[in-house]
Amino acid sequence: MTMTKKRVLVTGACGTIGAELVTQLLENHDVGELVALDNNESKLFLLEERFAGHSQAGFFLADVRDRAKLSRQMRGIDLVFHTAAFKHVLACEKSPFEAVQTNILGVQNVIQAATEQNVGRAIFTSSDKAVNPTNVMGTSKLMGERLMTAANSNLRQQQGPIFSSTRFGNVLGSSGSVVSVFREQIRKGNPITLTDPGMTRFVMSIQEAVHLVLDSADYACGGEVFITKMPVIRIVDLARVMIRELAGQFGHDPEKIEIKTIGVKPGEKMFEELLNDEETRRTWELERYFVTLPAFKNIYRDIHYAYAGIVTREVKDPYHSGREEPLSEAELTDFLRRNRLLEAADPA
Numbered sequence: 001m002t003m004t005k006k007r008v009l010v011t012g013a014c015g016t017i018g019a020e021l022v023t024q025l026l027e028n029h030d031v032g033e034l035v036a037l038d039n040n041e042s043k044l045f046l047l048e049e050r051f052a053g054h055s056q057a058g059f060f061l062a063d064v065r066d067r068a069k070l071s072r073q074m075r076g077i078d079l080v081f082h083t084a085a086f087k088h089v090l091a092c093e094k095s096p097f098e099a100v101q102t103n104i105l106g107v108q109n110v111i112q113a114a115t116e117q118n119v120g121r122a123i124f125t126s127s128d129k130a131v132n133p134t135n136v137m138g139t140s141k142l143m144g145e146r147l148m149t150a151a152n153s154n155l156r157q158q159q160g161p162i163f164s165s166t167r168f169g170n171v172l173g174s175s176g177s178v179v180s181v182f183r184e185q186i187r188k189g190n191p192i193t194l195t196d197p198g199m200t201r202f203v204m205s206i207q208e209a210v211h212l213v214l215d216s217a218d219y220a221c222g223g224e225v226f227i228t229k230m231p232v233i234r235i236v237d238l239a240r241v242m243i244r245e246l247a248g249q250f251g252h253d254p255e256k257i258e259i260k261t262i263g264v265k266p267g268e269k270m271f272e273e274l275l276n277d278e279e280t281r282r283t284w285e286l287e288r289y290f291v292t293l294p295a296f297k298n299i300y301r302d303i304h305y306a307y308a309g310i311v312t313r314e315v316k317d318p319y320h321s322g323r324e325e326p327l328s329e330a331e332l333t334d335f336l337r338r339n340r341l342l343e344a345a346d347p348a
Contacts, residue, residue, distance in 0.1 A: 003029035003214075009077045009119075010036050011064055011110065012084030014043035016174035017125055020210045021081055022047065026054050035073055037062040038084070064106030070113035079217060080122040082110045085141070088176060089129070092137035093267045103140035104147070111151040114161045123217050124148045126167040126225065128202055128272040128321075131279075135267025145225055149294045152223035156300045164220035167227045167274060169202025169321075171209045173341050178235065182242045187250045191258040192243065197236040199264075200271050200321040204230045205339040215289070221305045223294035227274050232324040233332055241333050245342045271322035275315070283315040290315065 008025055012018040013036035025031050034057040038044045041061060048059040062069045064084045074080065085103050086092050092099040107124060114122045126145050129138030145165045152163040172179050185192050204212075208228065216226040239259050247254040264270065275283060275290055282293045287309040297303065317323075327335065336342045 003031050003079075005030065005032035006078045007031070007033040007076055008035070008079045008081070009074060010034070010081045010083065011062075011070075012038060012082070013059070014038040014040045014047055015083055015085075015087075016171060016206055017209055017213070018081075018083040019047060020206050021083065021213060022051070022057075024210055024214070026051055026057060032056060033076075034058070035060065035077065037064075037070075037073060039063040064109055065101055067109035067112055070109055071116050074113050074117040074119055077114075077117065078120040080110065080114055080119050081125070081213060081217070082107065082122060083125045083213075085125070085144075087127070087137065089135050089137045089267050090265055092140065093135055096136045099136050099140050103137070104143045107144040107147050111147060111163065114163075115151070115155075118159075119161045121162045121164070121217055121220060122148070123213060123220065124163070124165040125213060126165045128167060128169045128274045129269075130167060131273040131276050134269055137267070149223040149225075149296070153294060153296045153298045154300075155298060162220050162222045164216055164222065165225045166212050166216045167225050168204055168209050168212055169228075169230055169272060169274065170204070171206055172203050172336070173206055173339060178238065179242070179336075179341050182239060183246060186243060186246045186252065186257060189250070189252045189257065191260040192239045193262045194236060194239055194259050195262060195264045195268060196270060197234075197259075197261060198270060199235045200232055200324075200326060201235060202230050202272055202274055202321050203233050203335075204228060205335075205341075207339070212289070219286075219289075219291070219307055221307075222298065222303050223296075224305070225292040227290040227292065227319065229288060229290070230274075231331075231335065232321045232326045234326045237326065237329050237332055241329055241336065242342070245333065245336070249343075271320060273318060273320050275319035277318050280315045280318060284313045285311040285315050287311060290319065 127141045130141035133139040148163040212228045243257045
C-alpha cells in the first residue's frame with residue numbers, strides 16, 4: 001500500500017512507536033496529510049517544532065478517551081495507526097481502571113470514530129503480552145485485538161474500514177525499556193537489578209517495530225493479527241553485555257558492577273509468547289511474519305485472505321521465547337550496536 005498522497009492519522013504520536021511512525025511517514029513517504037494526536041502537551045510541542053518544515057503535518061492535543069474529538073480528527077482520513085496506550089506492566093497492575101479506560105475503551109473509540117468517518121484502514125499496535133495474559137496490560141491489549149477483529153467481522157456495508165492488529169515483542173530502546181533502566185544503573189555504578197536470570201524475551205528495534213506496522217497496513221485484509229519473526233534474548237545476557245560495553249564509558253570497572261536478582265514483579269512472566277496453541281490452527285507463515293486469521297469471519301461480506309510470500313498455511317508450534325534459541329552474547333552485542341543501543345545516552 002503506497003502512502004503517497006494518503007491522509008494518515010497517528011494516535012499516541014509522542015510515544016516511542018508513534019514518534020518513529022511520524023518520522024518515517026514524513027521523511028520517507030510522500031503522505032498528503034499527517035494528523036498527529038497525543039495528550040502530552042510538552043512532547044507534542046517539541047514534535048511539532050521538530051517537523052515545522054512539513055506543511056502537510058498537523059499536531060493536535062487529543063485523548064483516545066474522547067470519541068467525539070477522534071471522530072472530528074478522522075474526517076477525510078485514509079489510514080489510522082493507533083499506537084496510544086498505557087504500556088508498562090507494573091503501572092497497569094496498580095491502576096487497572098485507567099488501563100481499561102485507555103487501552104480498551106480507547107480502542108473502541110478509535111473503531112467507532114473510524115467507522116463513522118469511513119476511514120480506509122485502521123491498524124492497532126498490540127503486544128506479545130496479549131498472548132495468554134497474566135497481567136492487566138496484556139489483558140487490555142488482548143481485548144484491543146479482539147475489538148479490532150470484531151469490528152471487522154461486524155461491518156454490514158460492503159465498503160468500510162479494514163481493521164487489523166500488529167503484535168510485537170519488547171522494543172529495545174523504547175521509553176522506559178529495560179535497556180534504559182540498565183543503562184542508568186550502570187551510569188550510577190549501581191548493581192543491575194534482574195528479576196530472574198532465566199527470564200527470556202522477544203526483542204526488536206524501534207525501526208523494526210515501525211516496519212511491521214507499515215507492512216501490516218499494506219498486507220491487511222481484515223481482522224487478522226500480524227506477528228513479526230524476531231530474535232529471543234536472555235535478560236541476564238543483556239545485563240552482562242551492557243555492563244561490559246557501557247561501564248567503561250561511565251568511568252566504572254565492569255568487574256565491580258554486580259547483577260542482583262530481585263524476583264519477578266507482579267504480573268510478570270518468565271517468558272513471553274507471540275503465538276499460542278489455539279492460534280496456530282488459524283495461522284499462516286509468511287517470509288517475515290506470521291498472520292493469525294480471525295476466528296470469526298465477516299458475516300456480511302466475503303473477505304479473500306491472500307498475502308505475498310506465503311511459506312505455509314499450516315503452523316503447528318506456538319511461538320514461545322522459552323522454546324526458541326536465544327542470541328549468543330556476541331550476536332546480542334552486534335544487535336545492540338547496529339541499533340545504537342550501546343551508547344552512553346539513549347539514541348535521539
